[in-house]
Amino acid sequence: xxxxxxxxxxxxxxxxxxxxxxxxxxxxxxxxxxxxxxxxxxxxxxxxxxxxxxxxxxxxxxxxxxxxxxxxxxxxxxxxxxxxxxxxxxxxxxxxxxxxxxxxxxxxxxxxxxxxxxxxxxxxxxxxxxxxxxxxxxxxxxxxxxxxxxxxxxxxxxxxxxxxxxxxxxxxxxxxxxxxxxxxxxxxxxxx
Amino acid sequence: xxxxxxxxxxxxxxxxxxxxxxxxxxxxxxxxxxxxxxxxxxxxxxxxxxxxxxxxxxxxxxxxxxxxxxxxxxxxxxxxxxxxxxxxxxxxxxxxxxxxxxxxxxxxxxxxxxxxxxxxxxxxxxxxxxxxxxxxxxxxxxxxxxxxxxxxxxxxxxxxxxxxxxxxxxxxxxxxxxxxxxxxxxxxxxxxxxxxxxxxxxxxxxxxxxxxxxxxxxxxxxxxxxxxxxxxxxxxxxxxxxxxxxxxxxxxxxxxxxxxxxxxxxxxxxxxxxxxxxxxxxxxxxxxxxxxxxxxxxxxxxxxxxxxxxxxxxxxxxxxxxxxxxxxxxxxxxxxxxxxxxxxxxxxxxxxxxxxxxxxxxxxxxxxxxxxxxxxxxxxxxxxxxxxxxxxxxxxxxxxxxxxxxxxxxxxxxxxxxxxxxxxxxxxxxxxxxxxxxxxxxxxxxxxxxxxxxxxxxxxxxxxxxxxxxxxxxxxxxxxxxxxxxxxxxxxxxxxxxxxxxxxxx
Numbered sequence: 001x002x003x004x005x006x007x008x009x010x011x012x013x014x015x016x017x018x019x020x021x022x023x024x025x026x027x028x029x030x031x032x033x034x035x036x037x038x039x040x041x042x043x044x045x046x047x048x049x050x051x052x053x054x055x056x057x058x059x060x061x062x063x064x065x066x067x068x069x070x071x072x073x074x075x076x077x078x079x080x081x082x083x084x085x086x087x088x089x090x091x092x093x094x095x096x097x098x099x100x101x102x103x104x105x106x107x108x109x110x111x112x113x114x115x116x117x118x119x120x121x122x123x124x125x126x127x128x129x130x131x132x133x134x135x136x137x138x139x140x141x142x143x144x145x146x147x148x149x150x151x152x153x154x155x156x157x158x159x160x161x162x163x164x165x166x167x168x169x170x171x172x173x174x175x176x177x178x179x180x181x182x183x184x185x186x187x188x189x190x191x192x
Numbered sequence: 193x194x195x196x197x198x199x200x201x202x203x204x205x206x207x208x209x210x211x212x213x214x215x216x217x218x219x220x221x222x223x224x225x226x227x228x229x230x231x232x233x234x235x236x237x238x239x240x241x242x243x244x245x246x247x248x249x250x251x252x253x254x255x256x257x258x259x260x261x262x263x264x265x266x267x268x269x270x271x272x273x274x275x276x277x278x279x280x281x282x283x284x285x286x287x288x289x290x291x292x293x294x295x296x297x298x299x300x301x302x303x304x305x306x307x308x309x310x311x312x313x314x315x316x317x318x319x320x321x322x323x324x325x326x327x328x329x330x331x332x333x334x335x336x337x338x339x340x341x342x343x344x345x346x347x348x349x350x351x352x353x354x355x356x357x358x359x360x361x362x363x364x365x366x367x368x369x370x371x372x373x374x375x376x377x378x379x380x381x382x383x384x385x386x387x388x389x390x391x392x393x394x395x396x397x398x399x400x401x402x403x404x405x406x407x408x409x410x411x412x413x414x415x416x417x418x419x420x421x422x423x424x425x426x427x428x429x430x431x432x433x434x435x436x437x438x439x440x441x442x443x444x445x446x447x448x449x450x451x452x453x454x455x456x457x458x459x460x461x462x463x464x465x466x467x468x469x470x471x472x473x474x475x476x477x478x479x480x481x482x483x484x485x486x487x488x489x490x491x492x493x494x495x496x497x498x499x500x501x502x503x504x505x506x507x508x509x510x511x512x513x514x515x516x517x518x519x520x521x522x523x524x525x526x527x528x529x530x531x532x533x534x535x536x537x538x539x540x541x542x543x544x545x546x547x548x549x550x551x552x553x554x555x556x557x558x559x560x561x562x563x564x565x566x567x568x569x570x571x572x573x574x575x576x577x578x579x580x581x582x583x584x585x586x587x588x589x590x591x592x593x594x595x596x597x598x599x600x601x602x603x604x605x606x607x608x609x610x611x612x613x614x615x616x617x618x619x620x621x622x623x624x625x626x627x628x629x630x631x632x633x634x635x636x637x638x639x640x641x642x643x644x645x646x647x648x649x650x651x652x653x654x655x656x657x658x659x660x661x662x663x664x665x666x667x668x669x670x671x672x673x674x675x676x677x678x679x680x681x682x683x684x685x686x687x688x689x690x691x692x693x694x695x696x697x698x
Contacts, residue, residue: 013630014630014633014635015630016630017615017618017619017622017624017630018618018622022630024624024625024628025628026625026627026628026695027627027628027695027698028628070328071255071328072255072256072326072327072328072332073256074256074327075698077256094624094625094627094688094691094695096622096623096624129622129623129624131691166665167622167661167665168665169622169623169658169661169662169664169665169666174623174662174684175623175684175687175688176687177625177687177688177690177691178687
């Protein structure tokens with residue numbers, strides 16, 4: 001088990017898509033690489049949680065009818081996040097991890113120092129594919145301005161020892177390209 | 193894909209009636225001492241109405257609108273300001289003595305407030321659908337990609353399209369001419385009206401279908417209407433239509449006496465049908481055969497239709513082989529699609545001919561349909577339309593040439609599609625957005641046209657490959673047979689394509 005270096009990441013990015021070891025990060029900014037991480041940028045779509053109509057939200061039983069407020073910010077626009085507020089965002093990059101690599105997303109230090117947290121569920125499982133939903137929280141006491149396409153997170157890739165080869169397309173959130181709220185998590189049972 | 197013509201016509205009739213009533217009323221009305229006060233009252237009410245409309249057009253930071261939509265809103269705001277300035281000047285200049293000395297002239301002048309009000313009532317109808325069409329509620333990325341293609345046409349480098357919503361499950365182009373006509377009616381009264389933004393087109397999409405990428409390629413057809421107007425193809429087609437009509441052996445069935453509307457109606461009907469074909473072929477050049485595929489989806493043609501075309505002919509056949517007064521028959525349109533795609537300079541048909549989908553089989557079947565297969569829907573059957581149909585079929589080949597002339601110097605992207613299709617589809621088969629394609633030692637981004645067509649063919653021919661992979665990963669899942677899953681994954685496929693279009697744009 002070890003963190004993938006820039007060289008190893010580039011090797012994986014060059015693999016054929018049918019290769020279970022292939023890594024996809026798209027669109028890929030050539031300036032995004034550190035020696036051991038890849039910068040991820042903020043996307044254009046956001047979801048603001050609605051004010052609950054009840055006294056509290058039971059996290060085990062999210063009302064599937066609840067509607068988040070969808071917001072689209074053009075690439076030259078900006079989003080003001082008031083103090084102590086949260087919003088779901090999404091990375092601009094779509095990611096597909098190999099079967100033998102896990103990922104972790106961290107807030108970029110320059111962003112973290114404004115007291116903004118972008119990810120509270122930072123672990124990404126092997127074979128994950130999709131844009132990453134970001135649980136953005138402004139924990140500072142002032143409003144913060146977010147710009148789509150600004151670098152916001154860092155993706156660290158970690159190889160797994162003795163991983164079992166597979167091309168899984170499973171999981172709760174497969175292939176999202178917009179932020180997704182818990183209500184979208186599928187409990188669907190196939191009927192046919 | 194109905195144009196707004198019938199709606200505009202009924203509105204026109206409604207306006208004419210209302211104007212007649214108002215005029216009759218005002219001409220029989222006797223002046224009163226407070227006549228000027230009454231005009232002031234009307235002017236103030238109109239100012240208030242315009243203020244309320246213009247206030248809606250003041251763009252806030254959220255929701256977001258595209259540049260062309262903002263242009264449209266700014267135009268309405270500026271037109272509102274010009275109208276209000278005029279009203280204030282008009283009321284200030286009213287001469288109380290004229291009410292007594294020249295009553296009729298006074299009321300005719302005062303009538304302009306009512307005329308302005310009626311024009312603003314019609315503009316008002318477009319504002320809400322435009323405001324509803326923010327960037328979350330329109331296929332913004334697709335429109336950008338289509339507009340990029342449109343701008344490759346000579347004379348269209350400044351083309352922009354604002355999108356509005358419609359409640360009909362239909363796509364139509366609100367002709368800039370229609371809005372300009374309204375604007376010129378207002379401009380004919382007020383001083384210094386703002387100019388309608390040059391090269392700005394307005395198209396409408398069904399309000400609920402912003403994420404339906406496959407259906408939304410029908411927007412390319414509406415762009416065809418925009419191009420048809422901008423290139424004045426109506427005038428270009430008028431001469432061949434008139435020539436063919438004058439030589440038509442059945443022209444004697446029409447009333448050719450002075451004042452009869454038979455001939456103009458016949459010409460108009462014929463050109464309207466030709467315009468629809470022009471727009472279809474325009475869309476095919478702009479985005480490729482995915483337009484035909486979405487056309488088949490939109491009108492729910494395919495398997496059932498195919499059975500009708502190839503076998504028995506129940507009464508519903510009229511909806512396939514019959515012309516309405518505004519649109520050619522579906523089957524003829526598909527036949528023309530294939531004929532156009534088969535032209536050597538276009539070359540799309542060989543690329544999709546091998547598809548096993550019902551959609552392509554239906555198109556294949558349409559090739560064999562002779563001109564004699566087509567007729568008029570019974571409700572539109574008349575000597576005028578019958579002769580228009582004969583003339584239409586005669587002039588039809590010229591539309592194909594007109595499209596090639598429109599797109600001189602613009603590549604079809606068919607060769608790029610040929611090179612990129614397999615890998616784009618391979619990425620989709622693995623559930624990955626195909627915007628950065630690894631191709632051996634090379635990495636490339638697909639073209640928008642190649643992407644749209646490869647995805648649509650994947651959806652029709654190879655979608656089950658993806659669903660089978662999902663089933664293998666989820667033992668309890670029967671995605672290929674479950675409608676909920678199919679719907680979910682179709683939505684995902686459209687989102688991945690939209691994302692890829694966004695990525696290649698950046």
